[in-house]
Amino acid sequence: MPSVAGGIAAVAVALAIYAGSRGLRYFDAALVGYATATVFLAFGVTYRYAVWVSAPAARRYLLRGWQAFFSWRNFRSLPTAVPRSVLGYLGFQTFLRARGRGRWIAHQLVFWGVVLATLITFPLTFGWLAFFSDTASGPGYTIYVLGFRTVSFDALSLVGWMVFHGLDIAAVLVLAGCGWFLWRRFRHREATTGQRFGYDFFPLIGLVAISVTGLLLTFSSWLLEGRSYDFLAIAHMATVVLTLVFIPFGKFFHVIQRPASVGVEIYKRAALERDxxxxxxxxxxxxxxxxxxxxxxxxxxxxxxxxxxxxxxxxxxxxxxxxxxxxxxxxxxxx
Amino acid sequence: MMGTTLFIDPGRCIGCQACVAACRECDSHRGKSMIHLDYIDAGRTAAAMPTVCMHCEDPVAPCAEVCPADAILVTADGVVQEAAKERCIGCGNCVDACPFGVPKLDVAEMLQYKCNLCYDRTSVGLAPMCATVCPTSAIFYGSIEELEADRPGAQAIDVFRFGSAEVRTGCAVVAPDSFTGPAPGGM
Structure with missing residues (x-):
């Protein structure tokens, strides 16, 4: 059953890439490695998720969480419960602030950095988002979303700089957060107790490697006139692909699991109010x-x-x- | 029962709370005490009950079995670890399912805490903080041979009865060798 669910998810993502890129017309062949890794990611995450929710406790809370989510009665009695839980637990992660200010700030940096990178990278590698130069010499660019022409901008303006350096900004955020977590992994006894290389260090190393190789691409084009760009592009793709396919099997899976805290919260609050x-x-x-x-x-x-x-x-x-x-x-x- | 483990002798406990204070100093959960010290008949007798995680072996860690987030890891040496911080969703299943009443839930942190046998210490051969400071050795850390040499006429019991169910644990309680059968779980 988990294999079937994973296979369906992988096929769905592949079809979504094909359809969203208008039959691959807007698909960038240079990014095919990323897109392929995402198809594997869809299989792995869905497989692991299906295995996870097959256990009695997880299955029960999955059901109860969705029942509470779709309950009209709960919505009337607790109208702000879902948005507050989503914002508090998933967005601003207030529970981490209670665990420690440093941990919270570092995790917020990593979280928003990864969110920003995900919002840019996935649509870009799927061919859902494409940039076309208006003229041969620039600086005007037009953004195509799902093959539809949207806004144009000047590449040399502040907006243009932000658009083309979005991933650099994400990399800086991620590096700042990972730096704190790595320091903690070496120095804090709470973190060092029972830590495992594959589980605790590898995700941090993966994020750092992605960020550094990504920044080196900008460094190469900005200051080295594009020297070593091809090698760096392959190195960056390798780090991203490895990290993506690792997500279902290691610490990153908590990203998939964490929404369960929202389900449990609204289920418990609604049950308390009802019974x-x-x-x-x-x-x-x-x-x-x-x-x-x-x-x-x-x-x-x-x-x-x-x-x-x-x-x-x-x-x-x-x-x-x-x-x-x-x-x-x-x-x-x-x- | 684990090879080197904790042996609890409630009959020796004088309720001094040294274990509670020492547990707070453990580096892996500094500032939070994981041991429970309950007074059985507060105000009338000095009888007290120190409770650490018993590291259940059969069934293996009920707290981990009922955890919906797979947050509680049992290491190869049989130690039931506290909830992994990145996974725990703060549901409280483990708190109410534990037959010994061990795990605690910090609602604000959305995180379970429990005794992890002072893993930062025991994994490098040191005794847990509670056993180190206990003035009456109500909490003893060592092997069964060391316990028997220290206390002639005593035995360790690592099976507890809860109604019709029995739970075998990694830690044990001390009983006179005249006592037979599983230790009562109180249910």
């Missing part, structure tokens, strides 16, 4: 939303854990009850 809170069986203190406890018990039963009823007791009471049982039946101690 109320489940009190701890022992102390009566609020535990979680009733639907949450019920769903967790179902997940535990599916996993054959055998103590799902225990989920109705709060963590502190579980510990106290175990302590009481130990001191009553195993060893009396200081009582």
């Amino acid at each position: 109320g809170v489940f009190p701890c069986r022992r102390c009566g203190e609020p535990l979680e939303a009733k639907a949450f406890v019920s769903d967790l018990k179902q997940t535990m039963d599916e996993l054959e854990l055998g103590f799902s009823e225990w989920a109705e007791t709060c963590p502190r009471c579980k510990r106290v009850l175990r302590g009481q049982a130990y001191l009553d039946t195993v060893k009396r101690g200081f009582r």
